Amino acid sequence: MxxxxxxxxxxxxxxxxxxxxxxxxxxxxxxxxxxxxxxxxxxxxxxxxxxxxxxxxPVFVEAVSRQAATLAHVSNLYTSEPQLALAARLKRLAGTGEQGRVFLANSGSEANESAIKLARLHGNPRGAQTILCLEGAFHGRTTGALSLTPKAAYQDPFAPLLPGAKAIPVTIEALEAAFAEGGVAAIVIEPIQGEAGVRELPERFLARARELATAHDALLILDEVQTGSGRTGRWFAFQHPDVVPDAVTFAKGVAAGFPLGGLITFGAASELFSPGTHNSTFGGNPLASHVADAVLGFIESExxxxxxxxxxxxxxxxxxxxxxxxxxxxxxxxxxxxxxxxxxxxxxxxxxxxxxxxxxxxxxxxxxxxxxxxxxxxxxxxxxxxxxxxxxxxxxxxxxx
The missing domain is CATH 3.90.1150.10 (Aspartate Aminotransferase, domain 1)
Known part of the structure; x- marks a missing residue:
């Protein structure tokens, strides 16, 4: 043109x-x-x-070119060496230990949809169906992720949304009150609220969320789509206060521009998904996986x-x-x-x-x-x-x- x-x-x-x-x-x-x-x-x-x-x-260009000429896609019915290499690297960088697991998707919204399903798998057996989010949060535009994005201009045209989502003020007092009401399956938190204006959480907010989630048998899920993959100077923002979540989502910078997102689980949360409960046709494809592994490897080596x-x-x-x-x-x-x-x-x-x-x-x-x-x-x-x-x-x- x-x-x-x-x-x-x-x-x-x-x-x-x-x-x-x-x-x-x-x-x-x-x-x-x-x-x-x-x-x-x-x-x-x-x-x-x-x-x-x-x-x-050059690292991005070489990784795309090499893998595209080798193997790009095999579907989720099979696995590939790049997928395994990336999953192992992500577990190590996140510090999950042996019990951690990785699910690879295509975007941040898909990653957060996976986290919502994880919360349901955890909460439904005991009748806990509330998923807490924070006022000012942004977790994506798909229906489930949008349910945890409490902004009327985004939500109202698509109501009714996911039942059970509840937004609370970003204060420790509101956090404690929400858990005291009972029935909480999970709380989903951005360590820094990017779309709200790069807003940091109050001091000890994440630590208190960890304590309350543990005490009430709820999952602490951190949305690190924007803050993860090294953006804050650590591989994940939760590593600054050293608060260990049950799950963390990632996307954006992980593959330096190639579409990829995912979910990393810690501890017992790693056993919630089972065959047939979740998957993605393109998720974890060799091309995206190799590019992300090469990008993270370069960030680490340099x-x-x-x-x-x-x-x-x-x-x-x-x-x-x-x-x-x-x-x-x-x-x-x-x-x-x-x-x-x-x-x-x-x-x-x-x-x-x-x-x-x-x-x-x-x-x-x-x-x-x-x-x-x-x-x-x-x-x-x-x-x-x-x-x-x-x-x-x-x-x-x-x-x-």
Missing amino acids: SSSIEWKVAAERDLMNLGSRPRLFVRGEGSHLWDDEGTRYLDFLGGIAVNCLGHAH DLLANVTARGDQLRAAVAEYPIVSGTRGAGLLIGVTLEEPVAPQVAAAALERGLIVNAPAADVIRLAPAYTIGDAEIDEFLNLFREALAAVAQTQEIPA
Whole structure:
């Protein structure tokens, strides 16, 4: 297609009306993207925390090419060496021990659907059917995952949803009260609420959830679709407070852009699924499994988690001094930049016009989720472009800078 008008017409004509598409990207390399007009952009959103190695990384390209030329798919009736290798690596990185098990799917929503079924298998035999979630949570767009995503704009058009889902405030008092009511099969928690604006949990919240889940024979399930695979500087965010869940879901960055998600179980929860209770035709296919194993292996061998931690600290310290910035939150390279006014969408738009990709998960928050491979050059470029975008919005909105 030769012009922006042509592709926009085609998108409006042929694609579902599910949101604006302001650019047509045609190529990527490292932390940069190019659109159909040849304009270069610095990508500090990473496909929403997916492209952990950036674009067209040699490890990713080689893994896709090698496995695609060897064996791509055999269905869930069989297994493959890449599937076994990835499962073993995930168990080791998560610290499950021998009893842990892995289920491989295709996305974060599918991973969370698997976790919901795990909760049902655990709770139904004893009549416990409540699955707790937190206000502000985002667990996916499929019907079950949406039931645990308590946002009216998302849920109302598709009601009635999954029975038994209950959202509670993000306080230890509300947590204790919910368990005291009884009948809880599981609680599903994001260690950092990404879509709510990169919101951290209160101190000891996860630890108290672990204590209550154990005391009430409920599962503690952590949704690490966004925070897992090293995004926070540890392989999984639950490893920061060292709270061991019964299950953890993952996706996004695990295969650096190749679609893959899954569920890791710990302890007795590993025995809940049995033949016929769950599966996925494409889940665990050799191609996706090999790519994820290669990506995680590279992150590990290059000690990129140390870079995630160091660069995250560097970014938070730098942007804290910028105009209309009120603070930062998050961990590693999942960063929420909080603003003094609810102008985050305008800031994201101004950044895009200047060649910087970020997004606004909340009215007063800009989310950053760049590649784990960023260095001084990418950070310097980001800081210059981000400062310009903030200043432009401050001037337009007449906000004191």
